[in-house]
Amino acid sequence: MRINADFDQPVVMRPEEMKWVLSPLPGVERKMLDRVGEEVARATSLVRYAPGSFFDPHVHGGGEEFLVIEGVFSDEHGDFPAGTYVRNPIGTRHKPHSRDGCIILVKLHQFDPADIAHFSVHMDDLDFEDGGAPGVEFAWLHDFEGESVKIVRWAAGSSYPLHSHDGGSETFILQGSLTDEHGHYPAGSWERTPPGWCHQPYSEKGCLAWVKTGHLTPGKLGKYAQAAAG
Incomplete structure (x- = not known):
């Protein structure tokens, strides 16, 4: 399958x-x-x-x-x-x-x-820190060998500059919604992007998201990348 x-x-x-x-x-x-x-x-x-x-x-x-x-x-x-x-x-x-x-x-x-x-x-026990843009914060869930898992919190009206994730990214919207030039993602949405995918996200009314990055390189995917391509 x-x-x-x-x-x-x-x-x-x-x-x-x-x-x-x-x-x-x-x-x-x-x-x-x-x-x-x-x-x-x-x-x-x-x-x-x-x-x-x-x-x-x-x-x-x-x-x-x-x-x-x-x-x-x-x-x-x-x-x-x-x-x-x-x-x-x-x-x-x-x-x-x-x-x-x-x-x-x-x-x-x-x-x-x-x-x-x-x-x-x-999540109630996490410490949030500056996410690199006004109104954006994140808290670590896990980090290992370039693979990171975070909870990211967006204040209403916040945005993040154009960027890409070298190792790919995966996002699940827990609360609120997120938008970028590729579409709009309400609560319950799941998004996966390959390494090098660029976007400039923002949240009009605020957002809480689970975000995983760095896990979609060929080296991380291993045999599953080969199976998917085969």
């Missing part, structure tokens, strides 16, 4: 363009954002757990990172409310479930084997 598998091309999916599809397990649905592979795949998805649903115990053969968008995600390690970012590196294991239901943004099989950081952090 290949979904948005050409990593040399930009892609945008807005809420009205996404559809929930059933997973192999009852009560668990997915919106597949990008994917290379079948049930075991390099994948980026929104996953929705119905109240009381669960996923079978499994090992993360390629690592897993996720952000809880709504509700509370749980496993044997704890309860993770909306706003929690979790990294489960290669070789970790858990049995996820949700008592009252939740939605997570999850990325699978995208870990550097040397990246062994295993942690969770809530």
Whole structure:
């Protein structure tokens, strides 16, 4: 299965363009954002757990990172409310479930084997710093070998100068909206851009976004870039 598998091309999916599809397990649905592979795949998805649903115990053969968008995600390690970012590196294991239901943004099989950081952090506990333009702030979630994950906060009316991300970028709009010369991205939108893609974003009414950069180079994509091109 290949979904948005050409990593040399930009892609945008807005809420009205996404559809929930059933997973192999009852009560668990997915919106597949990008994917290379079948049930075991390099994948980026929104996953929705119905109240009381669960996923079978499994090992993360390629690592897993996720952000809880709504509700509370749980496993044997704890309860993770909306706003929690979790990294489960290669070789970790858990049995996820949700008592009252939740939605997570999850990325699978995208870990550097040397990246062994295993942690969770809530956005309320982050320290924001100057983002390099008036009204733009960011807070670190993770950083490893050129791959960075942040929460970026835009004040109403703020903008950022024209720039590109040498290693590509991926953005999920959590609140508000963002606009650039390529389009408008309301809350719930997901955007992925290849290395060297230029834009000049701004937010008319304010925005909160999850942003990942530096992870879309051929070296980072490895065999998945070859599979997508093949």
